Amino acid sequence: MTTGLVLQELLQGFSGPRDRRQILDRFAALPVLVPDRREHADAAELKNKCRRRGVQTGTIDALLAQLCLRHDLMMLTADRDFRNIARHCVLRLWTAPA
Numbered sequence: 001m002t003t004g005l006v007l008q009e010l011l012q013g014f015s016g017p018r019d020r021r022q023i024l025d026r027f028a029a030l031p032v033l034v035p036d037r038r039e040h041a042d043a044a045e046l047k048n049k050c051r052r053r054g055v056q057t058g059t060i061d062a063l064l065a066q067l068c069l070r071h072d073l074m075m076l077t078a079d080r081d082f083r084n085i086a087r088h089c090v091l092r093l094w095t096a097p098a
Contacts, residue, residue, distance in 0.1 A: 001073060002030045005060055033067050042066050046089060055084045065091050 010023050035043075040063065047062035057065075058081065065085045068075045074092040075082055086093055 001033050001071070002027060003033050003035070003064065003067060005064065007032075033071065035063060035067060039063065039066055039070055042070065046085070050085055050088050053088055055088060057081065057085055061085065065089070068092070 007023070007027050010027075011020060014020065014023065043059075043063040043066035046066050046069075047057045047059065050057045050062070061079070061081050062085070065075070065082060067073070068091060069089060074094050076094045078096075082091065082093055085091055
């Protein structure tokens with residue numbers, strides 16, 4: 001699964017129509033999660049919880065983490081910020097084998 005936010009960030013990171021088409025083609029097979037009002041509210045609470053414990057979390061990262069938590073999904077990421085979030089909730093992260 002993915003979100004529109006992840007797709008948007010990927011598209012913003014690449015240049016050229018060929019790259020854009022490849023990303024859109026590959027992501028077309030993935031179901032898209034659309035956050036609802038509750039998920040936004042819970043993401044804000046997660047962000048606040050992390051901040052109270054000294055972990056700075058971006059708004060988008062908190063929302064992506066909350067989507068994984070609510071839908072019992074494992075997050076695929078290389079971003080260290082999610083490891084920090086996972087220390088304060090039950091966020092499951094997939095890490096590449098060493």
